[in-house]
Amino acid sequence: MKPKIEVENLNVWYGANHVLKDISMEIPEKRVTAIIGPSGCGKSTFLMTLNRLIDLVNGVCVKGKVLLDGKNIYNPGIDLTELRKKVGMVFQKPNPLPKSIYENIAYGPKIHGVKDRKTLDSIVEKCLRVVGLWDDVKDRLRDSAFELSVGQQQRLCIARALAVKPEVLLMDEPCSALDPTTTRKIEELIQTLKNDYTVVVVTHNMQQANRVSNYTAFLYLGKLIEYGPTQEIFTNPKNKLTKDYINGKFG
Amino acid sequence: MKTVKEKTVLFLLGFSAAILLLAFVAITLFIGVGGLSAINFRMITTSIRKGGIFEPIIGTLYLLAGTIAMATPLGLATAIYLAEYAPKGKINRIIVQALNNLAGVPSIIFGLFGYAFFCRFLGLGISLLSGWLTLTCMTLPIVVRGSQEALKMVPKDFRVAAEALGAPKWKTIKDIVLPTATPGLATSIILGISRVAGETAAILFTCSVFLTKGLPTSPLQPVMVLTYHLYTLLVASPGTSTDRAFAIALILLGLVILLNLLAYLIRMRYRKRWKW
Amino acid sequence: MRLKCPKFLCFKDKAEIFLFILASISIIILFLIIVFVLNEGVPAFIELGFSNFLFGHRWSPYYGNFGAFPLIYGSILIVLGSLAISVPLGVFTAIFLAEYSPRWLSNMLKPIIELLAAIPSIIYGFFGFVFLAPKIMEFLNVGIGEVALTASIILSIMTVPTIVSISSEVIASVPKEYRKASLALGATKWQTIKSLVLPTAKPGIIASLLLAFGRAVGETVAVLMVCGCVPQIPSPPWNYLEPVHALTAAIALDMGEVSWGSLHYHVLFGLGVILLVITFIVNMIADFFIKKAPRGVQI
Numbered sequence A: 001m002k003p004k005i006e007v008e009n010l011n012v013w014y015g016a017n018h019v020l021k022d023i024s025m026e027i028p029e030k031r032v033t034a035i036i037g038p039s040g041c042g043k044s045t046f047l048m049t050l051n052r053l054i055d056l057v058n059g060v061c062v063k064g065k066v067l068l069d070g071k072n073i074y075n076p077g078i079d080l081t082e083l084r085k086k087v088g089m090v091f092q093k094p095n096p097l098p099k100s101i102y103e104n105i106a107y108g109p110k111i112h113g114v115k116d117r118k119t120l121d122s123i124v125e126k127c128l129r130v131v132g133l134w135d136d137v138k139d140r141l142r143d144s145a146f147e148l149s150v151g152q153q154q155r156l157c158i159a160r161a162l163a164v165k166p167e168v169l170l171m172d173e174p175c176s177a178l179d180p181t182t183t184r185k186i187e188e189l190i191q192t193l194k195n196d197y198t199v200v201v202v203t204h205n206m207q208q209a210n211r212v213s214n215y216t217a218f219l220y221l222g223k224l225i226e227y228g229p230t231q232e233i234f235t236n237p238k239n240k241l242t243k244d245y246i247n248g249k250f251g
Numbered sequence B: 001m002k003t004v005k006e007k008t009v010l011f012l013l014g015f016s017a018a019i020l021l022l023a024f025v026a027i028t029l030f031i032g033v034g035g036l037s038a039i040n041f042r043m044i045t046t047s048i049r050k051g052g053i054f055e056p057i058i059g060t061l062y063l064l065a066g067t068i069a070m071a072t073p074l075g076l077a078t079a080i081y082l083a084e085y086a087p088k089g090k091i092n093r094i095i096v097q098a099l100n101n102l103a104g105v106p107s108i109i110f111g112l113f114g115y116a117f118f119c120r121f122l123g124l125g126i127s128l129l130s131g132w133l134t135l136t137c138m139t140l141p142i143v144v145r146g147s148q149e150a151l152k153m154v155p156k157d158f159r160v161a162a163e164a165l166g167a168p169k170w171k172t173i174k175d176i177v178l179p180t181a182t183p184g185l186a187t188s189i190i191l192g193i194s195r196v197a198g199e200t201a202a203i204l205f206t207c208s209v210f211l212t213k214g215l216p217t218s219p220l221q222p223v224m225v226l227t228y229h230l231y232t233l234l235v236a237s238p239g240t241s242t243d244r245a246f247a248i249a250l251i252l253l254g255l256v257i258l259l260n261l262l263a264y265l266i267r268m269r270y271r272k273r274w275k276w
Numbered sequence C: 001m002r003l004k005c006p007k008f009l010c011f012k013d014k015a016e017i018f019l020f021i022l023a024s025i026s027i028i029i030l031f032l033i034i035v036f037v038l039n040e041g042v043p044a045f046i047e048l049g050f051s052n053f054l055f056g057h058r059w060s061p062y063y064g065n066f067g068a069f070p071l072i073y074g075s076i077l078i079v080l081g082s083l084a085i086s087v088p089l090g091v092f093t094a095i096f097l098a099e100y101s102p103r104w105l106s107n108m109l110k111p112i113i114e115l116l117a118a119i120p121s122i123i124y125g126f127f128g129f130v131f132l133a134p135k136i137m138e139f140l141n142v143g144i145g146e147v148a149l150t151a152s153i154i155l156s157i158m159t160v161p162t163i164v165s166i167s168s169e170v171i172a173s174v175p176k177e178y179r180k181a182s183l184a185l186g187a188t189k190w191q192t193i194k195s196l197v198l199p200t201a202k203p204g205i206i207a208s209l210l211l212a213f214g215r216a217v218g219e220t221v222a223v224l225m226v227c228g229c230v231p232q233i234p235s236p237p238w239n240y241l242e243p244v245h246a247l248t249a250a251i252a253l254d255m256g257e258v259s260w261g262s263l264h265y266h267v268l269f270g271l272g273v274i275l276l277v278i279t280f281i282v283n284m285i286a287d288f289f290i291k292k293a294p295r296g297v298q299i
């Protein structure tokens, strides 16, 4: 299997706090990779290093390599706009922009140079259809995105991330703010996404990791404890920590 | 059940509030009644030489327009730079702190500085230009501080969302941060203008004179201003022409109340919008 | 490895360069203010001698007497008088607005009180000069109406909004749980406020008083028009029914007439330096108290 992202000896410090320790792993293309681990172990931090959104944090220090298609994204010459176009992100809390539903989705393509009205219209429709929101909102595309319910907002955010045609989609606990039905829908969505995208999803929910992912990585206190096909991790974990965590002994 | 003590306290507290309300009513009534009986259309539109107050009114507008044109871009740029771009270190904190302190510096100090620096050191003399520059210095800290507050109110989520889509920093600011902060920015600018409109001390010796030949034809000429004119009417020649004094006071009061009302309305809408 | 560029002067885009230039201009200008006032004011201290200038008892510039003490004393006298009025008035009103008055009343009163702060000082001067001073003369039976008391009253109205708006915000931000706990123990509302809310809000209230002090001491035209502008120390020194002079008023009155570079000119800037020092100190102490205010309160 061809790796989309290769992480080599990645270390992250927040000030003096060493939160990611020597992480190395390969994330395969067009598969869903789940990141699990107890709260505070560095899952969100890890995701943010993959699109360099971590640059927004003050006083952070990143060492190591992250190769996207073989190119280190921490090279000085890298174009952040290009990088983030390729690596989209969905956050734990839905974070629509203070714009209309339409503008939320059209914003990304516009930044990346799409000007034609018709093209934008079709992108908006396509992305909203993918996340199953089109029928709900097609008559109120001009309304503020904040008028949607939380679950709808989250799906809007996914649609927004898809609108720039990323190659990788990072999702940080995308379902934690949602009810079971919507969670179901998003899980199904993730399943379909893997045909076209490389998906990395952080989750606290073991069943969810089990249901949606092909590979699972277990992080503990900033270290990568175990990483492998989801089936193996859940049925036959090699490390005792992993086993205890999966069986709900801590976390 | 309310005890006697509780009632006394409530009375005392309410009474204090009533006194403040009374002070406001007294001042507005005093100016309002005196001003309304003095002011008329002819006075506003005739020249100062014929007993009107036309030149000071237009002079004040000149002064306001120039100050807005200078202070707004400078103030906004400074606030945006400090809040969004400048490295968040010690230097940044010191500069912000210094700006806060400057916002509390008495306006007469700005007058002194304006006279020494713009009028004398730069040789601009007592002129409209010196006035613009001095008042810009005076409003700058106010505008910067208010704008920084407004920028700080923009939720971090918005910026993260835009940057995650690949928006470059400047586009994030232009498309997301500034539109969201606009009501707050506008409020801070309006309040700055309101300060300028009523300012006397800072222009006493930088830009205005009691009488000019007419309206200034270049920024290097002195200008007549409402506040300064009222000041000289009262201090230098008390007793003369109370009609004009009342009319000027009414115009100034009306202008300031209007500006503050505008700022208040914007702020109210802003609060509602934040509930999204 | 990530390349760490020097943080300073490492521009992300063109917009940043543009903003950086404008921001530098305004920051430099603002620092020039301090530099220039010091530069023009310090010669006065050198020429007259620090203590002669600061503590000299005679201020008659046209006869070469540059003792600033009567001005400093006058300023402080007026300001303390104004605080004696505005502090109880302001704090009581703040408690009323935050704790007792119904919402609609607070919503109406707050903007009105804020407007009091926005009314130009020349209008207060006008009001004091034409309305209040004659009334004072009449009712208190004094020779002239432009006395320290008049200035204090006018200043108290001008600065009370500072006290009210900050104090009421601080009081309102004391957590509800505290009050519930106290009321549940059977304390009355006023007992709760007095023993619980006010002590918690105290640093913020003190900060508001200091900021009011700073505003009052720098007030110029209104004071000039109603204080009488007589550079004397009243007898007895706490006699509020005598005219006094103030730092700001002296600067404003004389500045138009001095010749550039003369001793008198430098002395007026020297007064400016004194004023600056006073306001900086007061603001710094206020900052100290603001930092001690309960969390979540922004001033």
Ligand SMILES: Nc1ncnc2c1ncn2[C@@H]1O[C@H](COP(=O)(O)OP(=O)(O)OP(=O)(O)O)[C@@H](O)[C@H]1O
Residues within 6 Å of the ligand: A014, A017, A019, A037, A038, A039, A040, A041, A042, A043, A044, A045, A046, A057
């Ligand atoms: N901006 C920051 N500044 C300093 N420390 C931070 C910052 N963000 C996170 N941390 C610390 O880094 C560690 C890892 O945080 P991170 O958010 O990556 O954990 P997480 O695994 O996503 O947790 P959760 O499951 O609760 O979301 C935590 O100990 C946290 O306190």
Ligand SMILES: [Mg+2]
Residues within 6 Å of the ligand: A043, A044, A045, A172
């Ligand atoms: Mg997290």
